[in-house]
Amino acid sequence: MSDLPLGTLFGILALLIVLSALFSSSETALMSLNRYRLRHLARHGRRSARLASRLLERPDRVLGVILLGNNFVNILAASLATVIALQLYGEGAIGAASLLLTLVILIFAEVAPKTLAALHPERVAFPASWLLTALLKVLYPLVWVVNVVANGLLRLVGVDPRKTEEDHLSQDELRTVVNEAGAMIPRRHQKMLLNILDLEKATVEDIMIPRNEIVGIDVTDDWDEIVAQLSSSQHTRVPVFNESIDDVHGILHLRRVVSDLTERRLNREQLLERLEPPYFIPEGTRLHTQLVNFQRQRRRIGMVVDEYGDILGLVALEDILEEIVGEFTTDPAAHSRYLRPLESGAYLAQGNISVRELNRALDWDLPTDGPKTLNGLILEQLQSIPEPGTSMLIHGFPVTIVQTQENRVKTAEIKPETVRPRKKRKTT
Structure with missing residues (x-):
């Protein structure tokens, strides 16, 4: 190698x-690839x-194959630099x-290319995968030997290289992914996914309708009252x-009696x-579980019961769907049965x-792990039944x-305009 011209050596x-x-x-680049996007591209035929x-x-x-190649060229480059130094200035120039x-090497072969690869992993990793696949086939015996020794050392400290952790996202991590999707997912769709x-x-x-607000039919009422209630029912x-x-x-579907009702042929x-037989839901049932149960049971309405079998309220499939897509109105605050805007900007x-x-x-962002209603929050705060005109702050809300x-x-x-700004939810 020392016989080669300096231009060739350089x-x-x-x-x-x-x-x-x-x-x-x-x-x-390979280690920075988004594994979920990579699987998506692979399933769609990207070679x-x-x-x-x-x-x-x-x-x-x-x-193994990357480090073998990298260390080989770096060592060869160091040897070549020594030869060039000897030819130019002698032994004193080796240091x-x-x-x-x-x-x-640090600037041009490490920092700069690795930074580029981290910023654009697909542009670097996809072309490199062809070269690395070919090198792995050629150098497989040497790579196998290196891996056997390295993996043996790892097993001595209790690490099994064959058991790689699967890329499972936690709920909080998935929430972060949805929040950071930006323009790729419309804001309304993001909100639905988070819901x-x-x-x-x-x-x-x-979300249940409390038992004292359940609108139902008492079969002991006068028949004319029942007919009037059926005729004017909003449900x-x-x-x-x-x-x-x-x-x-049980549960009555008005569609089953509407024709007989209009022709006055319906009786008690x-x-x-x-x-339909009544469908009972144990208290404490999670909404995602109940949504699946409604689907399996082919039901749309159920009665929530406590551990003693007493009815606490009523839940409908629509109530759960509203938790996902929001109120079935253009302005939930303006059209809510329980919330009415005032001219002053406040809400009743x-x-x-x-x-x-x-x-x-x-x-x-009121807490939902305590009382379920505004009345419950007020009573919890005051520990008594308040008089009209009483004002208070509930978790900072007037x-x-x-x-x-x-x-x-x-x-x-x-009065929402006087409320402190809503805290941003933390994501991890």
């Missing part, structure tokens, strides 16, 4: 530095993505040549009970015959409005009592 040295940069950048995915199935092998080569994730946190008690399905909602006979016995809220609906309508009824708050005024 050319070979430059080529070795380029090869070192290629090995370094391919290593960083380079398939090769890269296959290489990453055994990271010990791909790292300076080593220092200079170290800086050149689906939140179904696991909420239970049927969070397609209503529970039918005997005196008390705890003695529910026929009404009872056309009931019913005491029985759920905390979740209040958060959704006004974009607040509320003024407007009307009370017996042992509960009936209405309250809320």
